[in-house]
Amino acid sequence: MAQTAKTKFILIGVIVAAVIIGLVVWNQQQKSGSDELVIGISPSFAKPLQVAVNEAKQQGLNVKLVEFSDWNTPNITLNHGDIDANFFQHQPFLSNALKETGFKLKSFAAGAATHVGLYSKKYKSFDQLPQNATVAIPNDPVNQGRALLLLQQAKLITLKNPENHLSNVSDIASNPKNLQFVEVEGPQTARAIDDVDLAFGYPHYLRLAKTADPESALLFDENTNNRYAILFVVREDYQDKDDKLKKFVSIYQNSAQVKQALNEDFGAKLWFPGWK
Template sequence: MRTPAIPAVAGVLALALSLTACGSGSGGDGDELVVGATPTPAGEVLTYVKDHLAKKAGLDLKITEFTDYVTPNTALQEGSLDANLYQHTPYLKDFNQSKKTDLVPVTEVYLPPMGVYSKKVKDVADLDPGATVLVPNDTTNEGRALQLLASKGVIGLKKGVGGEATPEDITSNPKKLTIKPLEPAQLPRSYTDAGAAVINNNYALDAGLSPKKNAILLESAKGNPYNNVLAVKKGDEDDPRVRKLARLLTSPEVKQFIEDTYKGSVLPVEAS
């Protein structure tokens, strides 16, 4: 990671698409559960649950959508959300460390594989010498992007650096590529001017890109630690509403919805 702090993002200035007055906090089965999410795929998955499964399960679900990666966690910590769905566990842990929050994962829901996109080449091996490659600028996703590039030999990284890799950990760069970190939400708007960009799945989908069809390099699901999780404030893991939502999110119906809707661009996590 570059620094222990997560950089402020443009989306923090762009407020949530629909903020609620406050979450209902820990409560019984009959209370409303307010869940924050980025629009795609988390918001769509939650909307499916709300429209098709929640009522029968006795769950009163309200969805609040955000366009950045920081506000959903600060809103959860402050109590205006009861839970959120949009992030992987490495990001959540880093956020807790840097922001002094106390958030925990409840269950894994799906894998949104990160991909490399380009309007200039069809294969990362064909990038021009000196080309600019854009990567997300938040600490965990930057390392994730560098690992993806290294998996195809585009760059080399220090042995054992893992998901905490930074540009300073690059040990070989045969084509002398310029690695440029950028706010994740800006990547789909900027990648056409660069040699390539490593784009988070949700922002790719929001921009009309198909990770399965359009990415010139896509993460493998095998051994991938970046499954997105339903998260809550510590102490709320056993809230009956949260447990109910967790069961619905890992149900066969949601698995089928993800498979039918995203056709390999988002991968459901098997229920345990």
């Protein structure tokens, strides 16, 4: 009996020790996690941001990038509180997302703005496009409007309201070539270029997908304002502890290495600072 009691005490001691060790490890992980800035991103923005992450680490700031392949999950994840910020959307997209979801998110700072283009692997000019040519455009309301404005700039269509950046296909007033629109998720326009006659495209997505030379657009947009600058977005109740996000944004916006990465990834003539 004495031996049994002794064995029980030993087992209890082992269990208690294991619990204590577990709590210590968990507490250390919690502390470590609280010191890490977690940002959800689109893969197409990864390279310049990773340069900023590396530079931040040299300054004692730990940043983790989490990649999302679509344009819905980053806001869902941020609203749920699983990440500190995200970086994939511009203000028109954010405004529309908040209207549709009721999420409590806000812009924290602006990143790079990029031009967009119309690309074709079959034709070298818009005049060569046949009747009923297929055109790939984004299916979300905001970027579809941007695509239609560019098609209007190319004189392929006209819109009922030529200035409306939220137009959709039902707002087309004239379509002389009877273009047939193929609506896909924004990131997929880079891959759709192989299956259509003409595609609206983002240079950085084309470079990532390696489906076309980002510099080869038949036409680039004329936009030079910061409406479509990609934003660092946070929850409305976000508290920037120790100015971690503020410091990271400053590195992104001011680093010569980040600028070089943007030049290499987007093309020196295809992006401009959205924070100026």
